[in-house]
Amino acid sequence: MDFFLQLFVSGLALGAIYALVALGFVVIYRASQVFNFAQGELLAVGAFVMVALSRSGLPWGVAFVATLLITGLVSLAIERGILRRFVARSILASIIVTIFLAAVIRIGLIVIWGTDPRGMPTPWTSTATVQLGGASVLVNSLAAVGAAAAALAAFFLILKHTRIGVAMRATSSDQEASLSLGIPVGRVFAAAWFIAGVYAAVGGVFLGMFPRTVDPNIGLIALAAFPAVIVGGLESPAGVVIAGVALGVIEVLAGGYVNPLLGQFGQNFHTVLPYLIMILFLVFRPYGLFGQPEVRRA
Amino acid sequence: MPTRPLLTRYRDDLRLFPDLWHKVGLALFAGVLLVYPFAAGSYWLSIGNVVLVTTVGAVGLMILTGFTGQISLGHAAFLALGAYTAAVLGTRLGMPFWVILPVAGLIAAAVGLAVGPFALRLRGLYLAIVTVGLLFLVNHLLLSFPQITRGVAGIGAPTYLWFTEPGTPGALSTFAETWSLGPLLFTFDRKLYFLFLAITIGAVWCGKNLQRSNTGRAMTAVRDHDLAAAVMGVSPARYKIIAFGVSSFIAGVAGAMFAFQQQFITVDPPFNLLMSIEFIAIIVIGGLGSVFGAVAGALLYGAVGPVSHTVSGAIPYISALSSHQQEILALALVVTVFMVIEPLGLLGVWLRIKRYFLGWPFRY
Numbered sequence: 001m002d003f004f005l006q007l008f009v010s011g012l013a014l015g016a017i018y019a020l021v022a023l024g025f026v027v028i029y030r031a032s033q034v035f036n037f038a039q040g041e042l043l044a045v046g047a048f049v050m051v052a053l054s055r056s057g058l059p060w061g062v063a064f065v066a067t068l069l070i071t072g073l074v075s076l077a078i079e080r081g082i083l084r085r086f087v088a089r090s091i092l093a094s095i096i097v098t099i100f101l102a103a104v105i106r107i108g109l110i111v112i113w114g115t116d117p118r119g120m121p122t123p124w125t126s127t128a129t130v131q132l133g134g135a136s137v138l139v140n141s142l143a144a145v146g147a148a149a150a151a152l153a154a155f156f157l158i159l160k161h162t163r164i165g166v167a168m169r170a171t172s173s174d175q176e177a178s179l180s181l182g183i184p185v186g187r188v189f190a191a192a193w194f195i196a197g198v199y200a201a202v203g204g205v206f207l208g209m210f211p212r213t214v215d216p217n218i219g220l221i222a223l224a225a226f227p228a229v230i231v232g233g234l235e236s237p238a239g240v241v242i243a244g245v246a247l248g249v250i251e252v253l254a255g256g257y258v259n260p261l262l263g264q265f266g267q268n269f270h271t272v273l274p275y276l277i278m279i280l281f282l283v284f285r286p287y288g289l290f291g292q293p294e295v296r297r298a
Numbered sequence: 299m300p301t302r303p304l305l306t307r308y309r310d311d312l313r314l315f316p317d318l319w320h321k322v323g324l325a326l327f328a329g330v331l332l333v334y335p336f337a338a339g340s341y342w343l344s345i346g347n348v349v350l351v352t353t354v355g356a357v358g359l360m361i362l363t364g365f366t367g368q369i370s371l372g373h374a375a376f377l378a379l380g381a382y383t384a385a386v387l388g389t390r391l392g393m394p395f396w397v398i399l400p401v402a403g404l405i406a407a408a409v410g411l412a413v414g415p416f417a418l419r420l421r422g423l424y425l426a427i428v429t430v431g432l433l434f435l436v437n438h439l440l441l442s443f444p445q446i447t448r449g450v451a452g453i454g455a456p457t458y459l460w461f462t463e464p465g466t467p468g469a470l471s472t473f474a475e476t477w478s479l480g481p482l483l484f485t486f487d488r489k490l491y492f493l494f495l496a497i498t499i500g501a502v503w504c505g506k507n508l509q510r511s512n513t514g515r516a517m518t519a520v521r522d523h524d525l526a527a528a529v530m531g532v533s534p535a536r537y538k539i540i541a542f543g544v545s546s547f548i549a550g551v552a553g554a555m556f557a558f559q560q561q562f563i564t565v566d567p568p569f570n571l572l573m574s575i576e577f578i579a580i581i582v583i584g585g586l587g588s589v590f591g592a593v594a595g596a597l598l599y600g601a602v603g604p605v606s607h608t609v610s611g612a613i614p615y616i617s618a619l620s621s622h623q624q625e626i627l628a629l630a631l632v633v634t635v636f637m638v639i640e641p642l643g644l645l646g647v648w649l650r651i652k653r654y655f656l657g658w659p660f661r662y
Contacts, residue, residue: 085638091369095426096582097634099571100579100630101630103572104627269438275434279428286419
């Protein structure tokens with residue numbers, strides 16, 4: 001039972017990161033119909049900026065807020081500088097551009113910060129644990145879950161109650177109609193990318209904490225978040241959050257319970273399990289958890 | 299704006315070589331291809347071999363993405379399957395290459411056909427993401443059975459038997475020995491070049507013939523509007539699965555060629571998302587929907603690497619990067635420029651040149 005609880009909490013923490021990354025994909029996709037394959041590299045930018053800022057002596061909270069802003073602005077710059085040219089072009093164009101962008105950002109990170117793993121500073125002792133029932137759980141895991149929950153709540157409040165949130169919803173349902181009604185679609189793109197950048201940074205900071213480290217490969221987590229996006233549905237923010245958390249928990253539980261049963265094949269089996277679940281989902285519910293079956297007209 | 303003379307008969311539309319210009323141009327190109335391995339040094343010869351492998355892979359992806367409109371980011375998975383089939387059959391069973399090449403294609407095609415039905419329910423971005431999943435699953439499988447594939451340690455692809463065991467005396471004993479034919483020396487790399495050239499011509503021919511057949515036109519219909527195609531009696535499911543099968547067969551052959559060329563392969567790198575996207579980039583900068591595009595894109599891709607090494611030596615910071623990183627940067631730059639300026643790729647450039655001379659001396 002304690003083993004289960006321990007796995008469950010670390011699964012929740014991983015799932016919270018998946019949810020943040022997946023939400024970043026969805027926010028950008030809903031606004032600009034671009035699937036941003038560079039989302040993981042934004043997360044890496046956030047993690048590295050955080051490490052650099054807090055090593056320069058800034059207090060943790062200040063460094064954290066500054067990291068969120070900087071990563072958001074980087075994301076905004078990517079949209080304005082590069083992807084704005086590819087509005088309304090084929091999805092192939094945006095796929096190619098964002099994947100190459102991801103590769104270029106990764107090279108940039110390696111050039112600036114090297115490939116050595118770094119520890120992510122935490123305001124508490126980085127290996128601190130809390131007793132939860134009989135299990136000892138890392139404070140880092142709980143903090144990740146809490147931060148993700150706060151960030152997600154903020155997102156849904158913005159989407160529901162602010163002007164820009166309403167504009168974002170309108171744009172996602174029909175870009176041209178929103179434009180003709182005077183909704184500043186350009187500003188919606190900007191807001192979406194900024195938000196996605198901020199969420200990537202939150203994910204990066206908490207993902208980089210003990211027991212993990214910050215290195216240029218940290219952005220590969222985004223590839224692991226793809227199944228959450230498909231299972232939840234590309235258009236559905238609530239769906240990907242639920243799917244992200246669920247897949248994180250399933251992945252860690254499978255790593256604890258299923259892998260040992262499979263012998264050699266079980267090595268790293270848990271990392272591909274979300275993809276298997278994704279494929280099953282595609283067979284039975286190709287439009288995702290909460291997605292609507294698409295009606296097509298010629 | 300027309301880019302070719304007006305055609306009045308279907309037969310003219312189906313011709314492989316429509317006029318004298320095409321015949322002369324292709325003959326010149328063929329001459330260059332035949333002389334190239336003797337004129338080029340060993341570095342450029344190996345670049346040539348890589349280009350040939352890339353061309354075959356690009357033709358495979360062109361059939362799936364360019365003709366049928368199914369975006370696949372899992373192309374590297376089929377190449378990996380082909381490459382590992384070649385390496386395993388060569389190392390464990392000592393099979394000759396001419397058995398290995400089709401078997402590699404068949405195994406990749408079997409997986410492609412198995413994936414096809416899943417792909418039928420998906421379009422566009424969803425398919426792209428799911429094929430990324432396929433790539434991860436294939437890589438996981440290849441790493442999970444180290445007793446067969448040697449896992450992360452990597453495996454050699456050594457077998458170049460030419461009909462007989464190595465060591466058997468005679469001019470045709472092994473592929474790795476140098477042959478001499480009159481004044482011409484056929485070193486291993488040159489023999490590989492001519493073998494690859496033959497396969498590449500086969501793949502290009504196959505792609506071209508597929509495009510101008512019933513199947514090819516049905517694929518184009520599915521790409522342009524699958525619902526409308528279905529209404530007109532073209533079954534999208536059938537042609538998508540055919541496209542997956544043919545494309546993965548060719549990719550498997552390309553993978554086996556890749557293994558023979560590299561002689562030693564590991565799973566990741568090279569068979570990762572970046573390889574898939576490089577193939578996508580090749581067919582896009584070449585020109586989607588044409589075999590010409592696959593060939594032109596692969597040639598340009600082959601040139602980007604060496605040029606980037608030369609150029610980036612002169613640029614501060616960039617010169618400190620590894621050669622692979624320089625290549626990625628150069629390719630990213632080339633691709634982005636093409637996407638912004640000429641979305642039709644090299645095919646678009648070529649058509650514009652042709653149109654200019656067709657109308658000359660008038661502008662239109």
